[in-house]
Amino acid sequence: MSARRTTLRDEQKRLTRTRLLEAAERLFVEQGYGAVRIDDITAAVGCSRATFYLHFTGKGDVLRSIGAEGTAPSSQRFYQDLDRILESGSRTEFVGWVSRAIDWFQHNKDLLPAWDEATVLEPEFREVARQGLVDTAAVMTSYLSRWPEERRDEATLRVELLIAQLERFFTRWAQGTIEVSAAKAAEVLADIWFPALRTPAPNAGRS
Known part of the structure; x- marks a missing residue:
């Protein structure tokens, strides 16, 4: 059975997850863990909280x-x-x-x-x-x-x-x-x- 091809939607999800991780890391470094809110991370990426929760708990x-x-x-x-x-x-x-x-x-x-x-x-x-x-x-x-x-x-x-x-x-x-x-x-x-x-x-x- 051949491996499933990566779709455009899969690639978009991967990129969104990567951007969330990069934004969160930058904010954690700049502000500290406690001061950063989920809304801060989503705002930095330009996505919704619903999108955030598709990737992280x-x-x-x-x-x-x-x-x-x-x-x-x-x-x-x-x-x-x-x-x-x-x-x-x-x-x-x-x-x-x-x-x-x-x-x-x-x-x-x-x-x-x-x-x-x-x-x-x-x-x-x-x-x-x-x-x-x-x-x-x-x-x-x-x-x-x-x-x-x-x-x-x-x-x-x-x-x-x-x-x-x-x-x-x-x-x-x-x-x-x-x-x-x-x-x-x-x-x-x-x-x-x-x-x-x-x-x-x-x-x-x-x-």
């Missing part, structure tokens, strides 16, 4: 879609790369990875406050944020597999804490409350996290 759904189609996949690729680097055991490569992570945060810094605000304002968004953390840690399959089964939860927690600390550091750094060069930050973060992510020796247990 609400404002939170728009932000989730922005993350799912943009920041989340690129973030997960970073941690897949970290999985490879930890297997190599190279601290130099780890420092390079931290530097690239800082660059990634810098590139995405404008939207991050909207994510933080949505997590506070929308209770259901906390589960979205939690699931994003879980999904990102889960891509590190090689790293997790090198931990004993009984300590696999601890291994996952170490990755989640790394993600959380990097996010918190970057927020403070972007605000100017931490003054340090990106290169120095990468070295110090590597001092903390390279040994913390080391896998236990075979048959090693808790002392």
Whole structure:
């Protein structure tokens, strides 16, 4: 059976959805998540609320879609790369990875406050944020597999804490409350996290 051809109506729907996402992202960056109304998004695109609800269930759904189609996949690729680097055991490569992570945060810094605000304002968004953390840690399959089964939860927690600390550091750094060069930050973060992510020796247990 041949694939259904894309119709003009399908293409118009796709373009409208894209325009809604782009307008919402711009407004979230400029005004913050809480201040933006659905009417603001539709006005920016020039469509009706009915059209908006053909594509999204609400404002939170728009932000989730922005993350799912943009920041989340690129973030997960970073941690897949970290999985490879930890297997190599190279601290130099780890420092390079931290530097690239800082660059990634810098590139995405404008939207991050909207994510933080949505997590506070929308209770259901906390589960979205939690699931994003879980999904990102889960891509590190090689790293997790090198931990004993009984300590696999601890291994996952170490990755989640790394993600959380990097996010918190970057927020403070972007605000100017931490003054340090990106290169120095990468070295110090590597001092903390390279040994913390080391896998236990075979048959090693808790002392």
